[in-house]
Amino acid sequence: MAKKVRIALDAMGGDFGPSVVIPGAAISLTRHPDSEFVLVGDSAKIEAELANHPALKKVSKVIHSDVAVSMHDKPSQALRRGRKVSSMWMAIDAVKHGEADVAVSAGNTGALMAMARFCLRTLPGIDRPAIAAVWPTMRGDSIVLDLGATIGGDAHHLKSLAIMGSAMARVMFDLERPTVGLLNIGVEEVKGGEEIREAAELLRAADLPQLKFIGFVEGDGIGKGDADVIVTEGFSGNIALKAAEGTARQLAEYLRAAMSRTWRSKIGYLFAKNAFKALRDKMDPSKSNGGVFLGLNGIVVKSHGGTDADGFAYAVDVGYDMVRYDLLNKINQTLDRDHGAAPAPAAAQEAVS
């Protein structure tokens, strides 16, 4: 029988804490009965929730923590106040010490990244981490990274993102050689953006067996599904994600207003209710919840802070998949292979990391 997947949860993270985290874990457990949990946080509150979920209780270990990182703490505050003692830190620390294979938190992104980086350190050959997530497209799902962990970065950084993102696509989508595109703007010969052109040359030259580089992709190419993996530095990745989310919300609002404007449109809505439900499901952010922190010596998954139990369960599922299908080994294999091909720069990178 395969090894169990051990998942550490920051039970106090997010807007609702244990009342979402525990039911969410219970939902994920029904889908992956070979999971075990380490639940970190206020043990009284956790136990109260666990009473409603006996199956989860049976496979969980509760670790008490008095300190919860607030959604408004700055990363530096969170580190000062929460290092070693907060539920967020202790969940990550369980990964570091081999008591869990992955940590999942709905707590604040900046604090979680700061703690994960401080506690787990970056992989050899990677000096700056990234956040990656699934982006629903017209052609299926893609992986987009970096969604905001690291602003800017040179061609080598972009190449590392391509390697890590393609490893995640292999895990999530069961692809042998996912396609990878670099996000760029359409206007050619504009001053700036040299690092993106240089990264394209690096990726073309490396011709890695684990990913197929297809060139540049524009902003509207993400939703078209132009590539399985879309790579960009963290500022523009975050802007792209938020601009797309904002547009989706805006159009949903227009649609709602249009359908309730006249008695005819209201009748139309009644007839088409199931169609609208299908549309809502398709647009439901909880169905693609779970940002994966890449580039660290361990896996950490960030859930949306305001999500419900279904959304949190999805983030736990993502964490499960990353472990079960061996994300870290897949990343390291590609990095090693790439370093083998070009040992000198790899050594240089390790020296500074």
Add this chain to the structure above:
Amino acid sequence: MAKKVRIALDAMGGDFGPSVVIPGAAISLTRHPDSEFVLVGDSAKIEAELANHPALKKVSKVIHSDVAVSMHDKPSQALRRGRKVSSMWMAIDAVKHGEADVAVSAGNTGALMAMARFCLRTLPGIDRPAIAAVWPTMRGDSIVLDLGATIGGDAHHLKSLAIMGSAMARVMFDLERPTVGLLNIGVEEVKGGEEIREAAELLRAADLPQLKFIGFVEGDGIGKGDADVIVTEGFSGNIALKAAEGTARQLAEYLRAAMSRTWRSKIGYLFAKNAFKALRDKMDPSKSNGGVFLGLNGIVVKSHGGTDADGFAYAVDVGYDMVRYDLLNKINQTLDRDHGAAPAPAAAQEAVS
């Protein structure tokens, strides 16, 4: 009686040339009877179209040009081949020589920007131009810039964008003191992005009477209408625009598929047809067509290349408004005022421009 607004059109620009440009101009003329036109391009084709639009013919002067810039020419190619002789160049040149107040082209963006920059030069105090456009939001319309003219830029560049964008908002929305936000990502204390924080300090310190700086806005704040003017450098501005456009197309496609899935949803569609039409109108890109080039000694408006006559007419309307409500003077007044308050850096900027 007020002075006429003289509009130079690159009749060969865009995917369809005179067959869209001339009918588009005719539509705009019905809305602004105090317009006059300079139509540059293949005079035989232009005259053939003008025969169907006698009112437009009466207020137009045709200038022949044999050379049309292709939608696929690189900016440098376009400049080499089209300088002085192409319809695009000659339309811009009409602005330079005072024969027109504004030039409008649906030709390729990179070529148009290269020619406009080469022909008109940047305003004193501005060293790099920008593209701005209207972005429909839940609270009305906003101006977003830079949509891709200039990649990157320091705090002073971002401040110039704020000044130019707010002048455009005053023209388009008839506001006395538009609100201005700087596009940024949510995670604080991330390495990088210093220029944005510095720009925020500059704008706060300047406290200009022509704009009200409100701080940072995230990607989803654009669609919420968090500010009348959203400022960012050209790479992330272009990514935001394209990601939003891509999402809108994706959701329209989902909606279409959902409504044609079952007989019930098809009946629903019939009842709600008018509501869907209103929704389509709201999402219609031709209703917000027209990118304005800012920072040059003259006004140039870029229309989408694939637009129809209605969309091109909207771009001509934008050009008309920029002239009628005095965009360039509004920009220069604010720049002068700002320079008056801080003469030393202004002089330094002029020296390098």
